[in-house]
Amino acid sequence: MARPQVSRRALAVARGDEPADMLITGGRVFSAATREWIDTSLALADGVIAGWGEREALEVLDVDGAALTPGFVDAHMHLESTKLWIDEFIATVLPHGTTAVAADPHELANVLGVPGIVALMEAAAPLPFTFGVYAPSCVPASGFERSGAALDSSDIRELIESRGALGVAEVMNFPGVIAGDEEMLARVAAAGYRRVDGHSPGLSGRELDAYLAAGVESDHECTRLEEAEEKRRKGMWVFLRQGSASQNLVALAPSVIAHGTDRAAFCTDDREPDTLRRAGHVNDCARLAVAAGVSEIEAIILASTNPASYHGFTRLGSLGPGYQADILCFSELGSWEPDSVWQAGRLLARDGRILPGAVPPSPPPELLRDTVNIGALPHAEALVLAAAPGTRVRAIGVESHSLTTLHRKVTIEPGADVVHAAVVERHHGTGRIGRGFATGFGLKRGAIASTVAHDAHNCVIVGASGQDMAAAVARLAEIGGGQVAVLDGQVMAEVPLPLAGLMSDQSAERVSDQLRALGAAAAERLGTTVEEPFMQLSFIALSVIPELRLTDGGLVDVERFAYVPVELA
């Protein structure tokens, strides 16, 4: 990132030779390095903080003792998980105080590759937000599935060297790195002088050492305190995650309380639109951390200064002269809801609401539409395996509050909690279909389907009826992707996700409502009992997490890292 040359006007305002655009006075200003609140004024000019202290200004705002902090920075997140397009995402999180993120467009990359990432970067560039992008490192996640696109080390290098990517995104294939896989090591090396984010749930001891020795610098998958402690001691940055599903912050906060904030930051990883609207974003992390005993000043460092520093956002994370004027004003800091949010010197949100016109619409690139290419639509028979009553089969077991599936062995019989599962390749119209069984959904009739299906994002369906499964696939093909619940050939509820089959082009409110209605339809009309059935559905194809998964290539035993037959001998 080239260093912008300071404007002559900002310099003149700093010197006191010209009036500031605005003077924010009467506040207490957060000082990151000395961990204090300083009673001073901030003089803004041309989007930067030009100076501290009284100055002439075109506009003077007295904030009457409010706390002024730098904008919050999400250390690691996936835009696609919010199901929102970039403009709507930004309009949703700005009122909560987030002015920057480090995003891994890993899902989009699985559908559209480098061109999809570049399209996203171009769409984000004009928006009033720092949308940092990392180069996805593990696309596709495994060779067991057909994704829309693949990225190798030269793609990663191109994204970093020529496209402004901040580094290499979470290196999920930690077994490959540890084993010394040549291509994985080349992907890490492609970072050059930039960052390499990690993903190493539960990794410790010698395996962690090897992962670190290879050059990985951060982790956001810690769930246990001692895991975070080992990682920090060994020099790894630990991002305390608080997502919609994975909520690890409170368990890890004691590490910060005991040892301070060095090499730690908040991240949200995956947040649903409803969570964003209801609980907030990085400000929610700060709120929870303080409730858990972290000091307010430390929470701000974890929410802003540290992630900005880690990601090389050199002009964010502080309110010193020369920093970008990303400023949050809290009349009550303890609420963690800013009264006002300035980004690059412009007031964009007030009292929890985005201001009209604050975020200009960013029309989604055409490239992202019409990505569902199934070819000839499959009939019911193509989606289900015939299995006579009494047949013993392997079934993918799902459970609430866990994305680990269970390798279940069940008998097909009336009344058993077993449904059909299928994954239809949906990028290249190959007609590849993987078929099997699932248990634990509680689904009793109809079918549910999704084109959000980590990581290759094929079309995944579970159903009690082959006809309804086929109808669900047909509906998703028709609307260009999304999530749907079907009963007796009728769509009960749906969330269209026409952008890469992953994101909506509607408002956060609309998408939240649609998701809520979809969940209700699944539970009330189809009888699902597992919590978040569509989240469970979207993960049953992920062939790198234990224990049993289904891809368009067939049933995968992740422990053995091999295809296995559905029917037991």
Place this chain on the structure above:
Amino acid sequence: MARPQVSRRALAVARGDEPADMLITGGRVFSAATREWIDTSLALADGVIAGWGEREALEVLDVDGAALTPGFVDAHMHLESTKLWIDEFIATVLPHGTTAVAADPHELANVLGVPGIVALMEAAAPLPFTFGVYAPSCVPASGFERSGAALDSSDIRELIESRGALGVAEVMNFPGVIAGDEEMLARVAAAGYRRVDGHSPGLSGRELDAYLAAGVESDHECTRLEEAEEKRRKGMWVFLRQGSASQNLVALAPSVIAHGTDRAAFCTDDREPDTLRRAGHVNDCARLAVAAGVSEIEAIILASTNPASYHGFTRLGSLGPGYQADILCFSELGSWEPDSVWQAGRLLARDGRILPGAVPPSPPPELLRDTVNIGALPHAEALVLAAAPGTRVRAIGVESHSLTTLHRKVTIEPGADVVHAAVVERHHGTGRIGRGFATGFGLKRGAIASTVAHDAHNCVIVGASGQDMAAAVARLAEIGGGQVAVLDGQVMAEVPLPLAGLMSDQSAERVSDQLRALGAAAAERLGTTVEEPFMQLSFIALSVIPELRLTDGGLVDVERFAYVPVELA
């Protein structure tokens, strides 16, 4: 700096599949992020720390409870001030625990420009040390003097983008930056994503704001606590300096004690060889800081972790797996003298001594020799101004313990403490000579001369006798630069500095002895009374520090930033 791909062997050692090169066991290992000591072993392989904990190893070293810390890093220094060539400098500081520096080759640049810097970088590259180089930003220091070479923003950009310079070195022309001088702003912008070091003695308030707004990130010139506090609060990195002459660490340490270590680091700036040998280097900063009340752990962060982080030495400053094996072993940490020093996994120093062969000789490039080009040697008359007794003249006043000169007005009369001063252009043989008077040296006979003459490094001479001044110039021309004391046409003592007229090609011990003999000769034979007369001499040409200076162009009133006549009306 490209990220080196981890070696297969280091990865295998990390995993435990191959024996380590060495296992350092029985120590307590410094953990930077959690600020603890951890009882564990370090397994080294191929120059890096491959892992923590017990492993098979080709060699096992039990350090019996010793403290193990990462190698120390000097946040800002000038090699030329040590008067040593790079190999001798490294051999001198390694036993004190320094394994990396951020060097500003600003003096060399004034003599030889970009080629000189590149030659230094090439000479340093094969040595067992991290010799980071910044691109000098203010060469020459002003238009009042003729330097050997000049650097503009395109040279700075080239050094950073193509030659591996770490950023823009101390931007001494802060008035230019604050005023918005186009070329100075372009030099700052040339840093791109890299660092911009500052130099802003006493700067505060609006001027400091402007300097920061322009993009400058650090300062090592703080002398007062409140100055350091303001700079840190405003987001500036403050390097606590402890040089041979400028000793600011103890005054600034309370800032760290009160507010912690964020955005602070130790630096030495300018250390004489005798100081290096007697007091040490960065370890001396740590010793003094701890004596002043800084905790040991914080001292290590200031001595290693923080400067490594600031300068982008991503594999230094920690002992975590994957970091370069720059390790200091202290059986008594409080001594701040390491028993053993490993650099990139090799033991290079023990018990305060460099090991034989540890630092291979690095022959100085021929480019650095024969840089004294005076042309026709000046006669006595060309070096002195005739001034009849009773004449009132401006004289450069020097005082012990200060590099600020005084704008003195004195009367030429017998017994007055006034001597002749001259600056002879020595790079291009132009014959330009500036002449004037100096007071405060106490020199009563003979002459002293130096080709170390900040910043243009012309040949500066003060003397009671024009003949001795001419003899001194002739001697320096003969030996290719250095410092010399002459009486009655005879050399009383000298320090040959044949490398760019700035550095010796001899050992630190030899140079220390020579310098001591030179100072003794000046005091005992020539009667100087000011402390460090050669340091005073080497600064009287520096036309950017108040109040009165002499360059090869004439006498400069720095306050008015203009030439002034010597004789008063």
